[in-house]
Amino acid sequence: MSQSNEMTVGQAFMGGIWTEIPVLRLMLGLCPTLAVTTSVKSGLTMGLCVIFVLVCSNFVVSIMRNLLKPHLRIMMFTLAIATFVTIADMYLKAFLPDMSEKLGAYIPLIIVNCIIIARAESCAAKNGPIVSIVDGLAMGLGFTMVLCFLASIREVLATGCISFSDSAVLTILNPIDKGGWFTPWRGMVMPVGAFITLGLMLGAVNQLNRKKM
Amino acid sequence: MSNSEKQNPILFFLRESWLLMVSAVFFGGLLALTDAAWSPKVKQNATGKFADSAQNILAAAKTFEPLAEPLMLTVAKGKQAAADVRKGLDDSGACVGWVFVAEGSGFADKIKLVVAVDAAFETMYGFSVLACSETPGFGDKITITDENSYQAQYRGAPVGEFTLVKVGDNKKIDNEIIAITGATVTSRAVVDIMNAYAVPLKEQLAQKGLLQ
Numbered sequence: 560m561s562q563s564n565e566m567t568v569g570q571a572f573m574g575g576i577w578t579e580i581p582v583l584r585l586m587l588g589l590c591p592t593l594a595v596t597t598s599v600k601s602g603l604t605m606g607l608c609v610i611f612v613l614v615c616s617n618f619v620v621s622i623m624r625n626l627l628k629p630h631l632r633i634m635m636f637t638l639a640i641a642t643f644v645t646i647a648d649m650y651l652k653a654f655l656p657d658m659s660e661k662l663g664a665y666i667p668l669i670i671v672n673c674i675i676i677a678r679a680e681s682c683a684a685k686n687g688p689i690v691s692i693v694d695g696l697a698m699g700l701g702f703t704m705v706l707c708f709l710a711s712i713r714e715v716l717a718t719g720c721i722s723f724s725d726s727a728v729l730t731i732l733n734p735i736d737k738g739g740w741f742t743p744w745r746g747m748v749m750p751v752g753a754f755i756t757l758g759l760m761l762g763a764v765n766q767l768n769r770k771k772m
Numbered sequence: 773m774s775n776s777e778k779q780n781p782i783l784f785f786l787r788e789s790w791l792l793m794v795s796a797v798f799f800g801g802l803l804a805l806t807d808a809a810w811s812p813k814v815k816q817n818a819t820g821k822f823a824d825s826a827q828n829i830l831a832a833a834k835t836f837e838p839l840a841e842p843l844m845l846t847v848a849k850g851k852q853a854a855a856d857v858r859k860g861l862d863d864s865g866a867c868v869g870w871v872f873v874a875e876g877s878g879f880a881d882k883i884k885l886v887v888a889v890d891a892a893f894e895t896m897y898g899f900s901v902l903a904c905s906e907t908p909g910f911g912d913k914i915t916i917t918d919e920n921s922y923q924a925q926y927r928g929a930p931v932g933e934f935t936l937v938k939v940g941d942n943k944k945i946d947n948e949i950i951a952i953t954g955a956t957v958t959s960r961a962v963v964d965i966m967n968a969y970a971v972p973l974k975e976q977l978a979q980k981g982l983l984q
Binding site: 597598623626627628631634635638639641642645646649650652653654656660661663664717718743745748749 | 788789791792795796799802803806807810811813814817818821880881903904905907908909910954
């Protein structure tokens, strides 16, 4: 494998958190971003699963990078990624069954999440384990931040509050059904809410980039 | 390819694919270990959820005894499947009702319910949702249990063919079910699930002489 694309730990970290933030800059991982951001809790769980899979698969690909043959590399990436996604799925089924049910097929579908295979190919297959782990962690964090931010906007506008559990509910806009003034925008939990919110976020990021240039 | 590999292609095959084979064994072993460690917990969760749901709708029952012989039902696309039917027994061992698991396609994914009926399979005690991925704020209203909810329309309803209507009095308990506004597909799915399970199960239990 070529070593020409080696990066430093700092570059890997900043790349994941901002300069190459997966959803907003690379436009990767959009399917789960739109599908699971109906609540902050779901977004956070999905984000943590992706962090686990990214860190583990990047590490495994990185330590075997010198043994990888070009025609087998995608198969090896998929094998490693599928294993860690299955472990994450089993963990949710065993210890967070309600969340596992809520996220449904989107956890197994992490296997085909482009962020993970893209990082294996563009970073882990060309860099050492430390850089690869930091890259996985930072990309996962960047993805999780976007998911949580998008989910918080959608959940607040759809219900007026953010629910962390049945007992821990943070009311932000007092909804009319609880004697408040805010009429919830139910459309925000529908796909249209996800598209509009993500579109506005992408527009804001593009505007920010234009100003910097 | 070296000369020795040209003479013996198996050597070439091993050289090219040994990493894939070793990795497959390693990752397969890792998954087997994980499954061995966590699958009892997954099974326990499923059993616990069923028991909690059944207990909620059939509070008089202390235990739920499965049938000795499973009842076969025709489910989606004409397939035959064994229905999970259990007899609810009180402290003295008397039958106080029946519970069964019923499932079918909803708007987003499968809907899985636990349904409770009385010992004679004449009246519904209601249902509880085991699995539902319906739209938050719309279809997922089938999980609400209060007295004005969609679920409440089934409590005390006679076991028979249910029909879905869009307007009506949801306090009136009969076989007409008022759809949830904005979630007609989910409402119809629940009605279809009930119709696919309740009457056929009643007939089979009656044929076996298990009804009181």
